[in-house]
Amino acid sequence: MIPFVARNVFRLQETFLGRPSFIILNELNKSQWWKKEELEALRLHRLKQLIHTAYDHTPFWRHLMDDSRIHPEDIRSLKDLTKFPLLEKLTLRENREQMVWKEEGKRIQLVRTSGSTNEALEFYTSSSREAHINAARMRGHEWVGVRRGEKEMYYWGSPVELSKQDKIKRVRDLFINDGLCNGFELNCDRVRQYFEQWCSWKPKCLFGYPSTFVLTVNMCKEIGLDLTELKFSGLQVIITTSEMLSDVDRDIISRSFGVPVYDSFGLREGGLVGHECAHHTMHCMDEQVILETIDPNTLEPVHGEGELVVTNIVGPAFPIIRYRTGDIVTLSDQSCACGRSLSSINISGGRAVEFIVTKEGKWVVGYSFIYIARSVKGIVKFQVIQEKLGEIRVRLAVDDSFPADGPDQVKSQVQKRLQSDDHIIVELVDDIKPAPSGKYRPVISKVAEEMFKTCSFC
Ligand SMILES: [Zn+2]
Numbered sequence: 518m519i520p521f522v523a524r525n526v527f528r529l530q531e532t533f534l535g536r537p538s539f540i541i542l543n544e545l546n547k548s549q550w551w552k553k554e555e556l557e558a559l560r561l562h563r564l565k566q567l568i569h570t571a572y573d574h575t576p577f578w579r580h581l582m583d584d585s586r587i588h589p590e591d592i593r594s595l596k597d598l599t600k601f602p603l604l605e606k607l608t609l610r611e612n613r614e615q616m617v618w619k620e621e622g623k624r625i626q627l628v629r630t631s632g633s634t635n636e637a638l639e640f641y642t643s644s645s646r647e648a649h650i651n652a653a654r655m656r657g658h659e660w661v662g663v664r665r666g667e668k669e670m671y672y673w674g675s676p677v678e679l680s681k682q683d684k685i686k687r688v689r690d691l692f693i694n695d696g697l698c699n700g701f702e703l704n705c706d707r708v709r710q711y712f713e714q715w716c717s718w719k720p721k722c723l724f725g726y727p728s729t730f731v732l733t734v735n736m737c738k739e740i741g742l743d744l745t746e747l748k749f750s751g752l753q754v755i756i757t758t759s760e761m762l763s764d765v766d767r768d769i770i771s772r773s774f775g776v777p778v779y780d781s782f783g784l785r786e787g788g789l790v791g792h793e794c795a796h797h798t799m800h801c802m803d804e805q806v807i808l809e810t811i812d813p814n815t816l817e818p819v820h821g822e823g824e825l826v827v828t829n830i831v832g833p834a835f836p837i838i839r840y841r842t843g844d845i846v847t848l849s850d851q852s853c854a855c856g857r858s859l860s861s862i863n864i865s866g867g868r869a870v871e872f873i874v875t876k877e878g879k880w881v882v883g884y885s886f887i888y889i890a891r892s893v894k895g896i897v898k899f900q901v902i903q904e905k906l907g908e909i910r911v912r913l914a915v916d917d918s919f920p921a922d923g924p925d926q927v928k929s930q931v932q933k934r935l936q937s938d939d940h941i942i943v944e945l946v947d948d949i950k951p952a953p954s955g956k957y958r959p960v961i962s963k964v965a966e967e968m969f970k971t972c973s974f975c
Pocket residue numbers: 794795796798800853854855856857
C-alpha cells in the first residue's frame with residue numbers, strides 16, 4: 518500500500534472508532550516546541566480537570582479525597598499532586614469498578630495487561646484515552662523518521678487462536694502498512710523465513726523487544742544470514758519497547774542490522790511514557806503524563822534514581838493518579854540538542870525477559886506467557902521456570918476468581934503455545950516474590966542461559 522493511502526486508511530479507522538488521534542498528533546507536534554512555562558500551564562490545566570472529573574464521577578476517588586481531606590480546588594500547582602496517596606497495583610485491582618467513569622465517552626472497554634512485571638491487571642480504557650496513546654506513539658515514531666502509513670513490521674507475539682476480531686485486525690493491518698511476525702516463538706528455520714519475508718515486504722521500521730532482536734542476531738550469525746541486506750530493501754530504523762535496552766544490546770542490534778536503534782517506554786495502564794528522539798534522548802510525553810520518582814522503601818520523593826510514579830492527565834474515563842509502576846528510572850530536565858522542551862527519562866532496568874527452550878529447539882519469549890495469564894481468569898502473578906530440557910514449571914499466584922479447572926486450562930494453553938510434548942507442571946503458590954535484586958523475573962531458564970553461554974542456538 519502506498520504510504521499516503523495507508524495513512525489515510527488509518528485516519529479513517531481512527532475517526533470511525535471515535536479517536537481524534539490525528540488532531541491530537543497535530544497539537545503534540547506544536548506543544549513539543551513550546552516554552553516550558555506554556556507546557557506547565559497545559560499540564561496544570563489538565564491535572565485540575567482530571568482531579569475534578571475523578572471527584573465528580575468515580576466513587577473510589579471521591580471517597581479517597583474526602584477521607585484525605587483533599588478538595589479538587591486544593592490542586593493549584595503540579596506539586597499539590599503529592600497531597601494524594603500513592604496508588605498501588607493491588608488497590609487498583611480491588612477497586613477497579615469504583616474507579617471508572619463509564620459515561621466519559623465512547624468505547625469504554627475493559628482490557629487486561631501484565632504490565633511491566635509478571636502481574637496480570639485489568640483496567641478500563643476509552644476512545645479518547647487510546648487516541649492520546651496512538652498520537653503520542655505516532656509522534657515518537659516521527660521523531661526517528663517513521664510516519665504513520667510507512668511500512669512497519671511488528672516483531673511481536675500473537676494469541677494461539679485468533680478471535681474473529683483478531684482476524685479482522687490482521688486484514689486491516691495490511692491496509693495500514695502494519696506487518697506482524699511472531700517474534701515470541703523463534704527457531705532458526707522461522708528466522709530464515711522472516712528474513713526472506715522482510716526482504717520482499719521491505720519494511721522501513723522493525724518494532725519489537727530487545728531480547729527478540731538479540732536472539733535473531735545470534736541465530737542469523739549461526740545460519741549465515743547477513744541482516745544488513747535489509748537496509749538495501751528499505752529498512753531504516755529499529756524501535757524497541759517493553760524491556761530495558763542495554764547499551765550492549767543496542768550496539769549488537771544496531772551493528773548487525775546496520776541501522777540505528779531507538780527505544781520507547783510505556784505501560785498499558787499508565788500510557789506511553791517516553792520515546793527517544795533522533796539524538797537518543799528519551800523524551801517524556803509531558804502533555805499526557807506527570808512523572809515523579811520515589812524511594813521504593815521509604816516512599817519519599819527523590820531526585821535522581823527512584824521508582825517511577827505516573828499520573829495520566831489525559832485519561833478521565835479511568836483516572837490513574839500517582840500510580841506506582843515498580844520501574845526504576847531517573848528523570849531529568851536537561852535540554853536536548855533536538856530543541857524540544859520536553860523533559861527526559863532514563864530507565865535503569867528491571868525488565869529482563871528471558872526465553873524457554875522446547876525439546877524441539879524452539880525459543881519462546883517469556884512474555885509469550887502473558888497470553889496465557891490473560892486467557893485464564895484470576896491469575897494475579899505468574900512465573901515460568903525451566904531447570905532442564907523437557908520440563909517446564911509454571912508457578913501461579915491466583916485470586917478467588919481462578920476456576921477449579923484453572924490448572925488444567927493453563928496446562929493446555931501452555932501445550933498449545935509451545936506445540937511441544939515437554940512435561941508441564943502447574944503449581945499454585947501464595948505469592949511470587951521478586952529476585953533479591955528487586956527484579957521480577959517472569960521466566961528463569963537454566964537451559965537458555967547455558968545455550969547463550971555456549972553460543973548454540975539452532
Ligand atoms: Zn531530543
